[in-house]
Amino acid sequence: MNTKDRILQAALRQFNAIGTGQATVRSIAAEAGISHGNLCYHYKNTDELIEALYLQLAGRVAPYAQMAFSEGISLEGVFGQAWQTFGLLYQYRFLLIDFVQITRRLERMKQNFQQLMDVRRQQFLYGFKQLEEQGEMKPEPLPGHYELLITNLLIVGNNWISEAEVQFGDKGDAVVAHYHRAMMALFVPYLTPKGLRAYQALTADDGAYGGKADKPLR
Amino acid sequence: MNTKDRILQAALRQFNAIGTGQATVRSIAAEAGISHGNLCYHYKNTDELIEALYLQLAGRVAPYAQMAFSEGISLEGVFGQAWQTFGLLYQYRFLLIDFVQITRRLERMKQNFQQLMDVRRQQFLYGFKQLEEQGEMKPEPLPGHYELLITNLLIVGNNWISEAEVQFGDKGDAVVAHYHRAMMALFVPYLTPKGLRAYQALTADDGAYGGKADKPLR
């Protein structure tokens, strides 16, 4: 593997373990097994590493984000897309945990993210419409209600990892399953009987996303 | 005002403005108009300042937390308690924004917070039962569903400020109203017709928590 990749890998491990504020060019270079002079030759400073990893993650999430709310999406599709995305986000969890601090310095990342959230909002709205047409989701109970629901979905989607870090520490897959299950539950009261049957099948003990989520985490 | 209080005030302002990672004993002392030697005489380091402010916040939130889910609570009571708490959290927003980084160093705070979340969870469950008895809330649609809902409520309650910081920056009251409105909407699909009427009265343009939330924030 080439040096740039080894650096990124070491940076990712260390950012996740101790946060972007504690990791330095020297500590990351040590983890990668190279000199810090060499690291700075490839990446001027830690901010460049953060940005590179952000772009890496964005590139890996994009396919799922596209797929998620394409035409004819079903509740099962939403589950699957969220599951894949949750897994990826967890691999790059330092980005979500340190996001505010990072975007205070990297204005470009902040604006990129704001645009991304606007797109997500549209995708959610469109996805809801699709699910309604599939007969899995009901129309919104009050005017403008789905806008508010989406606000909550975005908060949960962006911050479950911070919550997990404080509540459970570094428990890997079990944590991902736990919060995926929780977020998906936000759909329940808006589902039609048909949608609810799909939900119950997916979350059943022998379903694709059931059972394993409920082991005690602490 | 005595020196200790002036220090805490300066620290709070600076933590909120630039984060706990950027503020130093020297910068805070400068903001308070004293020497850093003097600051260290009162508080050994920034961690002691963080802990002092955390305790200050905990003391100010406690009354609302108690009141929130006492016997015979109504939806209106829930709205009011959340409103008060949201306002207080916003004043100490650095704590929520930097919480993961902080608790990595201050194990005691982390454990205190974990216990607090356990209590909150019980309070929510009890509160739901109260609202059901008042005839404002329906029983859970699926077994264990309210546990999952509470997980989401806690994530939103603890992280709306981080989301606000990235999305809107420092917009004060308007931001608080915006996210309060969003979080309260999570109750909607579980409300009885009676509960829904209460909700609509509270969020009406001329209601206690209506209107003002919907000015554009960006």
Added chain:
DNA sequence: TTAATTTTAGAACAAATGTACTATATTTGA
């Protein structure tokens, strides 16, 4: 009043860190 205590400012120092620079070593391409 005056001695003890508390508070304050500032200096001093070591450790850490970002940044730049230098000198080899390695790889590439003609």
Added chain:
DNA sequence: TCAAATATAGTACATTTGTTCTAAAATTAA
């Protein structure tokens, strides 16, 4: 093959920061 380029290790330096120490100033209490 061999010159040009790229990559690497290590050094050097200025800054920042936490921490400790000293001495002066202010306050307190007898």
